[in-house]
Amino acid sequence: MPISDVQPRQQSERPPLLEFKGVDTYYGELHVLKGVNYRVGTGEIVCLLGGNASGKSTTMKTILGIVKPKNGTVSYAGETINNLPTAERVKRGIAPVPEARRLFPRMSVRENLEMGAFIRNDKAEIESDMDRVFELFPRVKERLRQTAGTLSGGEQQMVAMARALMARPSLLCMDEPSMGLSPLYVEQVFDLIQAINKQGTTIFMVEQNANMALSIASYGYVLQTGEVVLHGSAQSLRDNEMIQQAYLGEMKKQ
Amino acid sequence: MDFFDVLLQQIINGVSLGAMYALLALGFTMVYGIIELINFAHFNVFMVGSFVGLWVFQAMGFSGQEQVLYGLPLIGILLVGLTVTMLATGFLGVAIERIALRPLRGVSGTAPMITTIGVSYILFNMVLLTIGANTLNYANPLPKVSWDIGQATLRLREVLLWAVSLVLMLGLHYFVRHTKMGKAMQATAQDQEAARMMGVDVDRVVVLAFFLGSALAGAAGMIFGLYYNYTSFIIGYTAGLRAFTAAVLGGIGNIPGAMLGGVLIGLIESLGGQYLEVRWTDVIIFSILVLVLVFRPTGLFGRAAPSKS
Amino acid sequence: MSTSPLEQARRGVLPAFWDRVRSEEWRRGVALVLVLAACAFPLIDHNEGDLDAAANATAFATLALGLNIVVGFAGLLDLGYAAFFAIGAYTYGIFSSYQIQPEWSSFWEPFQWLGFVSRLHVDGVPIDHAHFQVSFWLMLPVSALVAAFFGIAFGAPTLRLKGDYLAIVTLGFGEIVPIVARNTPYLTNGAQGLNGALPPHLFGYNFGVQSTPFYYLGVALVVFLIFVSVRLKDSRIGRAWLAIREDEIAAEAMGVNRTKLKLLAFAVGAGFAGMTGTFYVAKLQTATPEMFTFPVSVMLLVMIVLGGMGSVAGVVVGALLLQLLQSWFLQDISEWIHWLGRTTGIGFLEKVDLVQAIELIFGIILVVMMLYRRQGLIPERRAVTALTLAQQTAVPSRSGLKGELKPLHRKAVDPKLPLLEIRGLAKAFGGIQAVKSLDLTVMPGSIVAVIGPNGSGKTTFFNLVTGLTRPDGGKVTLAGEDITGLGPHIVVEKGIARTFQNLRLFPNMTLMENVLVGTHTRTGTGALGAVIRPPSVRHEEAAARERVLEVLTIFGNRLMPRREHLARTLSYANRRRLEIARAVITEPMLLLLDEPTAGMNPTETLELSDQIRGLRDRGITILLIEHKLNVVNEIADKVIVLDHGEKIAEGSPEEVHRNEEVLRAYLGRTATAAVRAAAAS
Secondary structure, X not given: OOOOOOOOOOOOOOOEEEEEEEEEEEEOOEEEEEEEXXXXXXXXXXXXXXXXXXXXXXXXXXHHOOOOOOEEEEEEOOXXXXXXXXXXXXXXXXXXXXXXXXXXXXXXXXXXXXXXXOOOOOHHHHHHHHHXXXXXXXXXXXXXXXXXXXXXXXXXXXXXXXXXXXXXXXXXXXXXXXXXXXXXXXXHHHHHHHHHHHOOOEEEEEEOOHHHXXXXXXXXXXXXXXXXXXXXXXXXXXXXXXXXXXXXXXXXXO | OOHHHHHHHHHHHHHHHHHHHHHHHHHHHHHHHHHOOOOOOHHHHHHHHHHHHHHHHHHOOOOOOOOOOOHHHHHHHHXXXXXXXHHHHHHHHHHHHHHHHHHHOOOOOOHHHHHHHHHHHHHHHHHHHHHOOOOEEOOOOXXXXXXXXXXXXXXXXXXXXXXXXXXXXHHHHHHHHHOHHHHHHHHHHHOHHHHHHOOOOHHHXXXXXXXXXXXXHHHHHHHHHHHHOEEOOOXXXXXXXXXXXXXXXXXXXXXXXXXXXXXXXXXXXXXXXXXXXXXXXXXXXXXXXXXXXXXXXXXXXXXXXXXXX | XXXXXXXXXXXXXXXXHHXXXXXXXXXXXXXXXXXXXXXXXXXXXXXXXXXXXXXXHHHXXXXXXXXXXXXXXXXXXXXOOHHHHHHHHHHHHHOOOOOOOOEOOHHHHHHHHHOOEEEEOOOOOOOOEEEEOOOHHHXXXXXXXXXXXXXXXXXXXXXXXXXXXXXXXXXXXXXHHHHHHHHOHHHHOHHHOEEOOOOOEEOOEEXXXXXXXXHHHHHHHHHHHHHHHHHHHOOHHHHHHHHHHHOHHHHHHOOOOHXXXXXXXXXXXXXXXXXXXXXXXXXXXXXXXXXHOHHHHHHHHHHHHHHXXXXXXXXXXXXXXXXXXXXXXXXXXXXXXXXXXXHHXXXXXXXXXXXXXXXXXXXXXXXXXHHHOOOOOOOOOOOOOOOOXXXXXXXXXXXXXXXXXXXXXXXXXXXXXXXXXXXXXXXXEOOEEEXXXXXXXXXXXXXXXXXXXXXXXXXXXXXXXXXXXXXXXXXXXXXXXXXXXXXXXXXXXXXXXXXXXXXXXXXOOEHHHHHHHHHHHHOOOOHHHHXXXXXXXXXXXXXXXXXXXXXXXXXXXXXXXXXXXXXXXXXHHHHHHHHHHHHHOOOXXXXXXXXXXXXXXXXXXXXXXXXXXXXXXXXXXEEEEOOOHXXXXXXXXXXXXXXXXXXXXXXXXXXXXXXXXXXXXXXXXXXXXXXXXXXXX
């Protein structure tokens, strides 16, 4: 099967929520992302797959504004956000679930959740969002007073996701949600991601665990040393044997 | 006076000193907690604060020991003095951060610390050159009220010092633990990048930390002047060493630790001065500093070791 | 490439001009002129005050040179350096003044015979006393040694501390010394200071209180210590110090014994100060605690910050500038400002006294220099200009000296036995088990690849083998010898070298110097040898340089033409190559490469794969972490797959490729039927 669009996208008429066009990023001299294009439609779950050092983390950092692209455009809800500071992006509705969670270790779970809503001022709404979050994550409610640093990896992941939801984001950016989690938690986390998406949040997920990611996503991109070597609907990618090669770093872009 | 009376008196003195050192250590440790910078200039901001307090009192018509106030007017002028002093030193701290430290944000190594040594020198010498080396008399509007506990004396000024310090420390504690900005500061200290990802403006947080820390230093300076009835250009150095050690002892970056460390150092100073010789106090304090840093750098109450190498 | 003739001419001429200016001969010429000028100075200016100030200035120049060794070379910020100045001063003072006068007894007679002690008889006092009068010339090295000893004593507690904390501890020691001096009157006469310290005598001529002989002596000391500094800097020891300053972890991983070298830096720096202390006290004939307080340490810091940390010429210039500014010029500048004040009517200007404001000026200098010119007036390193075509293709000339590098004690390698054996290696960080009971064997002459997804423990594994991290359990055996838990620099000696995933070069050192650091374990020149430079040392240095050139040629023309460039100017791919060169020169039996082709394009990757194979053909066994599986397929004899800290597969590249466990590890827990089906078809 030829590379690139394996199956036409269902929602290609709708304007994308997040779009990368020809983005190049550098880390010093190192060319990390090489002319990448992504398109995340509103309401979709899109996953970015790839092996070690493929540029997945840099993609996430570029979305958040921690890394600025040298060429190309990053646009969100139609607006070019290349040079927008991180705080502004969060205000516009992008919320991150960082790699390795990055909870505030010496603050309680509740305080972590409150930090998620930092940019918001509507007290009543924040409270109701917190209730909504408790419904999704009953575990989190149980551990409200506990110091975040003492939670297990899986529990921390839940709190991190809940924290991001407290910003009432339109776009949830998840960086390797399954990293370091036991298989039991991995299943739970992916179920939760689906639930969140059903409630209306668009999800862009960077993930190493291709199988889990593709089981819930609608579309996927595969990165290898900074280039998109494969993309298509999740269905087509699941059936594609070449994803194995791309993953293991043997893909030659055609 | 028998042994216990002497001991009690020294404990009273020690806790009073300690409260002052704690205030001074607090501001210092707060800044370190957020940007991992040892700010030498902090202790001369304290010294400047004491002079500002002196001028405020003079401007209100108080100098020397003649006038004594009671009750509300007393509280009134103390509040005015405190507010003006804290605002002045707070803004001084912000200016220092903006001019001398922000351009070096991100520079690794000891360059930022060296810069604070330079700023410290500038403050110290500007005061020395303009005001001179004389000690100046502080106003003393406090009535000479005191209570006797056995043969030890507890004066009003001690109570006042404790009260003011406690209020300020509790205020800071409340701010950091229960307000939005305060929690943003905690978050920034614990994980700067994650805080940024929550939308926190890290620059603002740093400025706020400098403002609050320097304001506390100024308050400590004014309290020093009221307590000892004098001030001079050198007090930053002597008190600074103690407060610095207090911060390190309590665990640099640890706010409750700074408070406890302050009291401990105060006690060590007064008890040491009484039972050993005063001239060895400096050596003892320096030795504590060295020993803690070498054997237990996270301090008594510790916090994660700094990431900066 | 089309460039105008003007461009070409400019590129060709300008670099050449600057290179000539900074060349050795030019520098020597300038130095000679300066020394002659310094010697001629007293003949021109007969003002006793000027000469006195100049003599004092030389003392601070030597102090700055000493501090430069600790701060500038080794990167250890010492804020209490004046303590060593004090120790040297009081050591001389005690042995040459009237301070300590023990009662006379026959014990003192041999010393009297040697001339160190004289018998004091005072009318009316029944017992005679001994008066110390040890010769200044003898005390110069002795007090240097005493100070050096204290340098080691004060430096030892700071060895594990990071920059800021190290500064604070040294500040602490720096403060304790003058306080002790003030409070032990028996030894030091307390705050009043020692009196009657003996001035030097040279062939019967007493220096007395005249400035001129002290001036010449001071100049001689400065020249001597400049000589020592320069010799040290450009030697095995100096390079090791710079490596520690740049990246002490990498330095240790290249064989540098951090502890020994840091203590050496403290000792040498303190020794300089000790010598200066003796000189200063002999000149002033007194020593008081006030001469050695924190402001003195800060002033020295300002001098080297102003002049240029790490630059020998720079710190001397900084010291002389600040000292002479204070003694010669400040008064005049003040008066000039007063005049300005009078003419413009600005009252403040009329009254300002710069001499008093000198510490304010120091503070301003510190802030301004840190903000705008951190490298100082005379930076330690120059920026390198572009290469001319001629320079790119030039062949380095041989020095003509023949030398051999020290052969390292290596166990004989039996090709039938494993070179590296790992049994039950384990390491946990916090609650996370990074490596879980790993077993591994590497045969000599093979290339073994370690692969696995993110976070599988590969780099931790390397760190455990090379001693960067201590294992919680397990055993590492190299050629039959147990090397578990040994420190990194010892592991290098035993025969394992490595590169780093995130590159740990010494950015402000040249390529040549970076690789030379790798020869640290194969050379043995110490500080003394570095200064004296007997033929054996020169031969060793030449041999090391030849070896570097040999190793650089492994990478063809990539690194050779740039060998005098700073490492931080290199392209990413070249930096990776440089790290490998630096590791190879340690003559390892086993070379650990951590993602060597990261960031390289396919062509460069292919080139490096060939070069790695070449290294194996030279006899080096290779263990490499790689995620580009085409590289692994090409060159690896055996592949080991890690996941979550455990080995989940081992075998030839083809075997591993087909292994389902491996696929599952990479692609995710739930192996899909599709993948299995695809593999089966």
